[in-house]
Amino acid sequence: MQRRSERKPKKNTRKRRRARLMILVSILALTVGSSFALTASYVKTLPILDPNALNETSQSTLVYSADHQWLGCFAADGDRRPLRSLRDAGVWLARAFIAAEDKDFFHHHGVDFSAIARSAFQDVKSRAIVGGGSTITQQLVKLTIFPRQQRTIERKVQEMLLSLELERRENKPTILLQYLNALYFGKMGGVQVYGVESAALHAFGKHARDLTPAQAALLAAIPNHPVRYALRADNKHLAHRQAYILSRMHDLQMLSDTLYRRAVAEQPLAHLSKASLQATPYESMYPYVMTQVSREAPALIANALQMSPLEAELQLQTKGLRIVTTIDSRLQHAVHNVMAQDRLFLAAQEKLREEAGVALVSTADSRILAIGGGRDFAQNEVDHTLALRQPGSALKPLIVYAPALDAHRLTPGSIVDDAPRNFPDPNAKNHIWFPKNWDSKFHGLMTVRDALMQSYNAPAISILEAIHPATGYQYAEALGLHGLAREDAMSLGLAIGGIRGGVSPLELASAYASLGNGGKYTQSHLIERIEDRDGHVIYQAHPHAVPVFSRATAHMMTDMLKSVLASPYGTAYPLHSLAGTWAGKTGTTDENKDAWFIGYNDALTISIWMGYDLPRTIKDAPHRTLAGHPLGLFSALAHTKEIAQALRTYGHTAQAAKIRATDPSFVRAHVCTKSGALASPYCIAAGDDEWDEFPKGTEPTSVCLMHRQIAVTSFQQQWVLATTETPPSEIRWMIFLDRHVLPQDPKLDKKYEPLDWKMIIPTRADPRGGVPLSEVDEAQNPSLSGDPSDQASSMTVTPLPPSPSPPWR
Structure with missing residues (x-):
C-alpha cells in the first residue's frame, strides 16, 4: 500500500508535463500561425521593389566652369552628388562603412539573422524596437523605400523581405554604391548633405x-546619428566613434x-x-554666378524639354543635371579676390557700404567669363551686374559718336564746338535745359577725339541732335540696352546718359565688346551646355553675332577710346600704363551717384559700376587715391596674373594685332584741333x-588758316590790335584764332x-590811332607774307589755360 501511494505523485507529474508540453506546442503553433498570417498580411502591403527607383532619389544639379571646375550645385532638399562608380568612392570609404555597419556584407544574402537575434534580445529587454542588426542592404531599403523610417514590426518585416529580393536582383558592388549615395550626413555649413561625395567635399574639400x-x-x-555625431571640431562623440571604426578596420585586417x-x-x-560655403538654396563659393544660372537655366530647360517653367524648375532642383557655364574659373577667382579687398572701396557711411558690379566677358562672343555681383553675398544678395542704373557718359561712345561715325557725319578729326547752349525741356524749371561739363566750364572748338577723351557734354548733345535721338535709341536697342524707356528715344539727354530707364554692367560689357569685335554684337550668355544625369545634351548654346557698326567705325572708336587712358587730359589717365593694351570710357551721373568704367581690347571686356544701393553721392577718395572709384577696381584687376594670362588665351596673335595696326584703309594725318585742317x-x-x-x-588736304599771327599790344590788361602809331617796343606778334562765334543768350x-574765345583776334585797335598792322599791305610787312611754314616758330604764344586735372570721372 505504501508503495502505491509513493508511485501516485510520479504519475501526476508526468500528466502535468504532458499538459505543459501540449500548451507550449499549441502556443508555438499559434505563434507560428500568427507569424505566417502577419507575414502574409505584410506581404499584401509590401511596396513594389524597383531597383531603378533606388537611383531616382533627388539629385543635385551640378554647375561647372568652362574649364571643368566645379562651381556649385542646386538642390531642393540638400546637396546630393551621386557617385557614378564604386571606384569613385576610393579604397577606404567602402571599407570604413563595412567595418562600421556590416562586416559580413559580402557573405550574407541581404539579412544577417544572427545580428537580428542579438537585436531582438535587446528589443525584448527594452520592451521596444530600438534597432540594430540591419545590414547595409536593409539600410539602403530603409533610406530609399521607407524614408520616414518608422520603427514598427510591419516595416521591419517588409524591410527584410525587400532586402532579400534586392540581393537576388542586384550584385553587391551596385548595392554598396547606391547605399553610399543615399546616406544622410546632416547639416554641414548650413547645407543638408547627402552621399559620401558631397560629405567629403564639405568636410575636407576633396573628392571621396x-x-x-x-x-x-x-x-x-556620422550617418549612424547625424545630430549626435555632427561634424564639429570639438565633437568628442564623433571623435570616439571614429576611433572605434578605425579599430574595427584594424581588427578586420582592412588596415595594416x-x-x-x-x-x-x-x-x-x-x-x-x-x-x-553659402547657406543658400544652392551651394557655391561664387553665389552670384549661381544666382544668374538659376535665372537662365529654367527657361532653357523648359524650351528644350517642352515643359512648363514650374516643371523646369523642378528639373533644375532634383534631376541631377550637369550645367556647363562659360565661366573661366581663374578669372572668376581673380574677380572674387579683388572685390574682397576693402582698400578699393570707400569706408562705410552711416552703415551703408559702397557696392560694385563687375562683368567680364569675352570680346569675341560675349561669353561671360567672370561675375562680381557684389562685395559679399552674405551681406547683400543683390546682383549688381544685373541691376539697372543710370549710365552717365558711359553711353556716349555707343549712342552718339559711333552712330555718327557710322553715318559718315564725322571722323575723329572733325571739329565740334564745346559752347554753352540752352535746350527746350518741358520737364525742367523754366522749361530750359542748360547742360554743363563736369568741370563747369566750356572749352570751345576741339576735335571729336578730344571731346570724347575729355567727356565733354555739349559736343555730344550737338552730335546727337544732328543725327536725332531716335537714331541713338535704335543703336541702343541693337546693342541689347533694353532698359531704356521709350521716352528716351526723343530726349537729347540720352547723349549724356540722362535717361528714364537704366542699363546694367553686363549689358554695357556686351555692348562695348562689339567695338572690340569689329562692330559685331553678340548677346551675353552664361550657360554653354546642359546635360541630363546620363550625359545626354539637352541644351547647347549657339551665340549669334549681329553687325551693328562697320569695321571702320569700330576701329576709329577704339583708337579714340585708347586716348581716354593715354592722354594726360583723358578721364581715365590714371590707367595710362595700360593704354597700350586697353581702350575704355568712364561715366558718372548727376551728383556723382553712379560711377562707371568699361575697358576692353580684342580679348576681354570688363564693365564696372560702383555706388550705393540707395543712390547717394560717392565722395572723393582720400589723398587722391582711386579708392571707391571703378578705375581703382579696374587697375587692381587688370594687373592680376589671371588677366595677363587671359589676354594671351582669348586675344588674337601679335601678328594679327600688327596687321590691324597698319590697316591700309586708314591714314594718319597731323591736324589742327581747332579747324580740322592740316x-x-x-x-x-x-x-x-x-x-x-x-x-x-x-583725310584733310588743306592747311589750317584759322590760326593767324597778329600784331598786338596791351591796353588796360587786354590785347588790342597794334597800329602804325604803336611804339615798336610794345608790339607783340601773337597767334590768335580767326573763328566764328555762335550768338549767345x-x-x-x-x-x-x-x-x-580769349584766343579770338581782338577787334579793338590801339586807341592811340593809326592803321592796324594786320591791315597793312603784306608788301610792307614781310613777316606776314609767304607760306606759313616759312614763319618763325619762336613767336610769343598765348596758350589756352590747361584744363584742371579731372576728378577721374
Whole structure:
C-alpha cells in the first residue's frame, strides 16, 4: 500500500508535463500561425521593389566652369552628388562603412539573422524596437523605400523581405554604391548633405576617392546619428566613434599596423575644410554666378524639354543635371579676390557700404567669363551686374559718336564746338535745359577725339541732335540696352546718359565688346551646355553675332577710346600704363551717384559700376587715391596674373594685332584741333595739333588758316590790335584764332564763355590811332607774307589755360 501511494505523485507529474508540453506546442503553433498570417498580411502591403527607383532619389544639379571646375550645385532638399562608380568612392570609404555597419556584407544574402537575434534580445529587454542588426542592404531599403523610417514590426518585416529580393536582383558592388549615395550626413555649413561625395567635399574639400583612412572613418561615423555625431571640431562623440571604426578596420585586417597607427595620429577633426560655403538654396563659393544660372537655366530647360517653367524648375532642383557655364574659373577667382579687398572701396557711411558690379566677358562672343555681383553675398544678395542704373557718359561712345561715325557725319578729326547752349525741356524749371561739363566750364572748338577723351557734354548733345535721338535709341536697342524707356528715344539727354530707364554692367560689357569685335554684337550668355544625369545634351548654346557698326567705325572708336587712358587730359589717365593694351570710357551721373568704367581690347571686356544701393553721392577718395572709384577696381584687376594670362588665351596673335595696326584703309594725318585742317606751324606753336586716323579719302588736304599771327599790344590788361602809331617796343606778334562765334543768350553768365574765345583776334585797335598792322599791305610787312611754314616758330604764344586735372570721372 505504501508503495502505491509513493508511485501516485510520479504519475501526476508526468500528466502535468504532458499538459505543459501540449500548451507550449499549441502556443508555438499559434505563434507560428500568427507569424505566417502577419507575414502574409505584410506581404499584401509590401511596396513594389524597383531597383531603378533606388537611383531616382533627388539629385543635385551640378554647375561647372568652362574649364571643368566645379562651381556649385542646386538642390531642393540638400546637396546630393551621386557617385557614378564604386571606384569613385576610393579604397577606404567602402571599407570604413563595412567595418562600421556590416562586416559580413559580402557573405550574407541581404539579412544577417544572427545580428537580428542579438537585436531582438535587446528589443525584448527594452520592451521596444530600438534597432540594430540591419545590414547595409536593409539600410539602403530603409533610406530609399521607407524614408520616414518608422520603427514598427510591419516595416521591419517588409524591410527584410525587400532586402532579400534586392540581393537576388542586384550584385553587391551596385548595392554598396547606391547605399553610399543615399546616406544622410546632416547639416554641414548650413547645407543638408547627402552621399559620401558631397560629405567629403564639405568636410575636407576633396573628392571621396582622395580621402585618407582617418577621414573615411570620420565620415563613416556620422550617418549612424547625424545630430549626435555632427561634424564639429570639438565633437568628442564623433571623435570616439571614429576611433572605434578605425579599430574595427584594424581588427578586420582592412588596415595594416602601420596605416592604423598613422590614421590614429592624423586627427582629421583638426583639419576640416575652412571653405565657407553659402547657406543658400544652392551651394557655391561664387553665389552670384549661381544666382544668374538659376535665372537662365529654367527657361532653357523648359524650351528644350517642352515643359512648363514650374516643371523646369523642378528639373533644375532634383534631376541631377550637369550645367556647363562659360565661366573661366581663374578669372572668376581673380574677380572674387579683388572685390574682397576693402582698400578699393570707400569706408562705410552711416552703415551703408559702397557696392560694385563687375562683368567680364569675352570680346569675341560675349561669353561671360567672370561675375562680381557684389562685395559679399552674405551681406547683400543683390546682383549688381544685373541691376539697372543710370549710365552717365558711359553711353556716349555707343549712342552718339559711333552712330555718327557710322553715318559718315564725322571722323575723329572733325571739329565740334564745346559752347554753352540752352535746350527746350518741358520737364525742367523754366522749361530750359542748360547742360554743363563736369568741370563747369566750356572749352570751345576741339576735335571729336578730344571731346570724347575729355567727356565733354555739349559736343555730344550737338552730335546727337544732328543725327536725332531716335537714331541713338535704335543703336541702343541693337546693342541689347533694353532698359531704356521709350521716352528716351526723343530726349537729347540720352547723349549724356540722362535717361528714364537704366542699363546694367553686363549689358554695357556686351555692348562695348562689339567695338572690340569689329562692330559685331553678340548677346551675353552664361550657360554653354546642359546635360541630363546620363550625359545626354539637352541644351547647347549657339551665340549669334549681329553687325551693328562697320569695321571702320569700330576701329576709329577704339583708337579714340585708347586716348581716354593715354592722354594726360583723358578721364581715365590714371590707367595710362595700360593704354597700350586697353581702350575704355568712364561715366558718372548727376551728383556723382553712379560711377562707371568699361575697358576692353580684342580679348576681354570688363564693365564696372560702383555706388550705393540707395543712390547717394560717392565722395572723393582720400589723398587722391582711386579708392571707391571703378578705375581703382579696374587697375587692381587688370594687373592680376589671371588677366595677363587671359589676354594671351582669348586675344588674337601679335601678328594679327600688327596687321590691324597698319590697316591700309586708314591714314594718319597731323591736324589742327581747332579747324580740322592740316596743322600749320602756328597750330603747332599754339599746341593745337594732334595726329588722327581717317578712313582713306576723308583725310584733310588743306592747311589750317584759322590760326593767324597778329600784331598786338596791351591796353588796360587786354590785347588790342597794334597800329602804325604803336611804339615798336610794345608790339607783340601773337597767334590768335580767326573763328566764328555762335550768338549767345545775353542772359548767359560770362563765366560760361568758352575758354578759346580769349584766343579770338581782338577787334579793338590801339586807341592811340593809326592803321592796324594786320591791315597793312603784306608788301610792307614781310613777316606776314609767304607760306606759313616759312614763319618763325619762336613767336610769343598765348596758350589756352590747361584744363584742371579731372576728378577721374
